[in-house]
Amino acid sequence: MSKLVKDQQLVNDQWQLVEKDSTIDLDSIADSDFLLLPLGKWLSSADDFSQKKNIGVWLDSDEAPEPLAGFCKSIPLIAINFPVFSDGRGYSYARTLREHYHYEGELRAIGDILRDQMHFYQRCGFSSFAIRDDRDSSSAIEGLNDFSVSYQAAYDTPTPLFRRR
Amino acid sequence: MYKYDQYDHQLLKERIAQYRGQTQRYLDGELSEEEFLPLRLQNGLYIQRLAPMLRVAVPYGLYSSAQMRKLAHIARHYDKGYAHVSTRQNFQFNWPRLEDVPDILQELSEVGMHAIQTSGNCIRNTTTDEYAGVAVDEIEDPRPWCELVRQWSTFHPEFALLPRKFKIAFCASDQDRAAFLFHDIGVELIHNDEGHTRFNIFVGGGLGRTPIIGQLIKPGLHWQHLITYLEAILRVYNQLGRRDNKYKARIKILVKAMKPENFAARVEQEWQHIKDNESTLTEDAVDAVKKFFIESQYQSLDxxxxxxxxxxxxxxxxxxxxxxxxxxxxxxxxxxxxxxxxxxxxxxxxxxxxxxxxxxxxxxxxxxxxxxxxxxxxxxxxxxxxxxxxxxxxxxxxxxLNLATPNLGYLSDTICCPGGDYCALANAKSIPIAEAIQRRFSDLDYLYDLGPIDLNISGCMNACGHHHVGHIGILGVDKKGREFYQVSLGGEMGRDASIGKILGPSFSQKEIPEIIEKLLDTYVALRHPEESFVDTYRRVGIAPFKENVYVKAG
Structure with missing residues (x-):
């Protein structure tokens, strides 16, 4: 995850993504390791992991965020995977986390993350974006600013235009 | 009609810049074919058999003379001098160059038009009654509500990449002219006993490979909840709709699989989270939109x-x-x-x-x-x-101007998709079939005697020509590389909606006019006085039609 965009700029990323099939020993995670665990592994010790500042969790596109509902106050990082950019389930997961579970930590879009969806990600509550390796991150940052006007409410603008006109 | 203000214009301006950039990156090789595909589709641009096809949005079918002149200009300068009215009330151009599309969008924006979400797996143009606001059987003008839905659905960030396309239609009259029961969401506007506006919400209707009539999941929804309730439906569909098979990805498949009552319960659960949030409509907001649709120029005439x-x-x-x-x-x-x-x-x-x-x-x-x-x-x-x-x-x-053929609602007023002459998806041509039938049945007095008949022709299972809901439906099919046509009977798009039944084995293009004639002869022989084609069909069933067509042909 070398190209992480956050707050409209390219930043260094200390988090390491753990794949679903990883054989990592969950009992021996050092405090200095910043690990993003797949949902299944994270749930195996949810009470413990949710209290740690260096353990985050990532959801795949077929994993709805319901199991995280009770832990949203303390998780430092939640990532949602877009295996292909055209799989839009993660947009609804993001809004559910932000608006129903009131998750306020970092919400990261990972996977097939491209410039042309940046505006949508941002509106749904994503706050960081792991741009696909072969793509230009400055172009992706421009994508965040493709639009200055939106009709409907979303996480970034809870008041729809019809109440502001 | 609705008039753009600075917000609408600003949005279009930014959209053109965005799409121009996307086209440029595609032409420069930065965007792959696969990556550009959904981007151009969300802009109504298909790559067809011979050339790209650009679909221009006409929100709920309403537009101005100035917009029509601009469309004529585009037909002349960027196309081959004609355009096509689609079954979802939009305009289509069959021959634009992909490179020219950003310029076409620029021209369209000068008259407040665009191609946003006219294709792709997103919320499409909301449609309604072509007689909205002037129909004698209307309960209330549905267009202000359609406009509010248009604004809500335009570049909705959560629903830009749905499992499949999504179509919403409004019906607000006794006679349905919007086929609302065959839409992903059909909204029926009603007045309650106190005369207040309410909506009956139907979901899961559609044509295509699996024609299904929409199911009522929310009767009597208060008008102020229209947007939040639609949002709840879409949120459930976006998460649960199938993405593994595009032929099973429409909401109708999900609703059927879950059963309508379970789907409704899930929507209700989601809705409880967002009901009464700021997307709840206000009287001021609705009145502001309603003002655009009040026709005040009527003279008092005797x-x-x-x-x-x-x-x-x-x-x-x-x-x-x-x-x-x-x-x-x-x-x-x-x-x-x-x-x-x-x-x-x-x-x-x-x-x-x-x-x-x-x-x-x-x-x-x-x-x-x-x-x-x-x-x-x-x-x-x-x-x-x-x-x-x-x-x-x-x-x-x-x-x-050759615009006065008095055939509205009769056999020759055929609904017909562009078919194999243009469309890359088609299995068979449809336009020559329509023409062959029109030529065979050109005697208007004969057509009037037959009474109203909806003849609908689609060139493939995607059913753009609405063949399932034609009183007579014709579907182009491919049989070992040759074009054949399957005939169905008894479809109906209105309130007493039904899906046509397949008559039997398909026919060659040449046979079709004669088959239609046999079907019409069967009807004429069996009808009661004043009985329409579809009513006769409903009374006698498919058997006599079948017998007449196949036995005598054999």
Whole structure:
């Protein structure tokens, strides 16, 4: 995850993504390791992991965020995977986390993350974006600013235009 | 009609810049074919058999003469001098160059038009009754609600990449002219006992491979909850709709698999989270939109005097009388009428209109109908506010423009998709079938005797020609590389909706006119006095039709 965009700029990323099939020993995670665990592994010790500042969790596109509902106050990082950019389930997961579970930590879009969806990600509550390796991150940052006007409410603008006109 | 303010204009301006950049990156090789595909589709740009096809949005089918002139200009300068009215009330251009599309969008934006979400797996143009606001059987004008849905759905960030396309239609009249039961969401506007606006929400209707009639999941929804309730439906669908098989990805498959009552419960659960949030509609917001749709220019006319005058013209001009009976509909305002310009003369692809006709239609709109036009789902164009005293003059102009064929609602007023002549998805041609049938049945008196018959033709299972809901439906199929046509009977798009039944083995293109004739002969032989084709079919069933077609053919 070398190209992480956050707050409209390219930043260094200390988090390491753990794949679903990883054989990592969950009992021996050092405090200095910043690990993003797949949902299944994270749930195996949810009470413990949710209290740690260096353990985050990532959801795949077929994993709805319901199991995280009770832990949203303390998780430092939640990532949602877009295996292909055209799989839009993660947009609804993001809004559910932000608006129903009131998750306020970092919400990261990972996977097939491209410039042309940046505006949508941002509106749904994503706050960081792991741009696909072969793509230009400055172009992706421009994508965040493709639009200055939106009709409907979303996480970034809870008041729809019809109440502001 | 709705008028753009600085917000709408700003959004379009930013959209053009975005799409210009996307096109440029594609042409430069930065975006792969696969990555550009959904981007161009969300902009209504298909790559077809011979050239790209660009679909321009006409929100709920309503547009102005100035917009029509711009469309004519685009047909002339960027296309081959014609455009096509689609069954979802939009315009399509068949020959634009991909490189020119950003410039076309720039031109369209000058008159407040665009191609946003006219294709792709997103919320499409919201459609409604072509007679909205002027129909005598209307409960309330549905267009302000359609406009509110248009704004909500335009670039909705959460629903840009749904499992599949998503279509919403509104019905607000006794007779349904929007086929609302065959949409992903059908909204039926009603008034409760106190006369307040409520909505019955139907989901999971659709045509395509699996035709299904929509199911009522929320009766009597208060108007202020329209947007939040739609949002709840879409949120459930976006998460649970199938993404593994595009033929099973529409909401109708999900609703059927979950059962409507379980789907409704899930939506209700989601809705409880967002109900009463800031997307809840306010009286001020609704009133502000309603103002755009109030027609205040009506003159007070003596209706019976108008009718007497028309009666005398009828005697002088037989053809005028036929047009008056067939292509003119009653209007809620005394002394006014609704006129349909027929785009189905024999020999022209149904729904096609030339740049010259388009300019002339714009002139007719200015002269006779307050400068406004509507596209219909049956692929015709409506002038909705014509003074009865102008009808004769208007008819004469329509005759000169080849827009006066008095066949509205009859066999030759065929719904027909572009088919294999243009469309890359089609299994078979559809336009030549429509033409062959129109040629065979060109005697209008015979068609009038048959009464109203919906003949709908699709070139493939995607059903853009709505063959499932035609009283007679024709579907193009591919049999070992050859084009064949399957015939179905008894479809109906209105409130007593039904899906046509397949007659039997398919036919070659050459056989079709004769098969249609046999079906019509069967009907004529069996009908009771005043009984329509579809009513006879419903009474006698498919057997006698089948027998007549297959036994005697064999």
């Amino acid at each position: 209706d019976s005097a108008c009718n007497r005058e028309l009666a005398s013209y009828r005697i002088e001009e037989k053809h005028f009388g036929a047009w008056l009976d067939k292509n003119v509909r009653p209007h809620k305002q005394a002394g006014y009428a609704i006129v349909t310009l027929a785009l189905k003369p024999t020999g022209i692809a149904p729904g096609d209109v030339t740049d010259v006709q388009m300019d002339s239609i714009a002139d007719l709109a200015d002269k006779y109908s307050g400068g406004l036009l509507r596209n219909t789902h049956k692929q015709n164009i409506v002038l909705a506010d014509v003074k009865k005293t102008d009808l004769l003059a208007l008819w004469k102009e329509c005759v000169a």
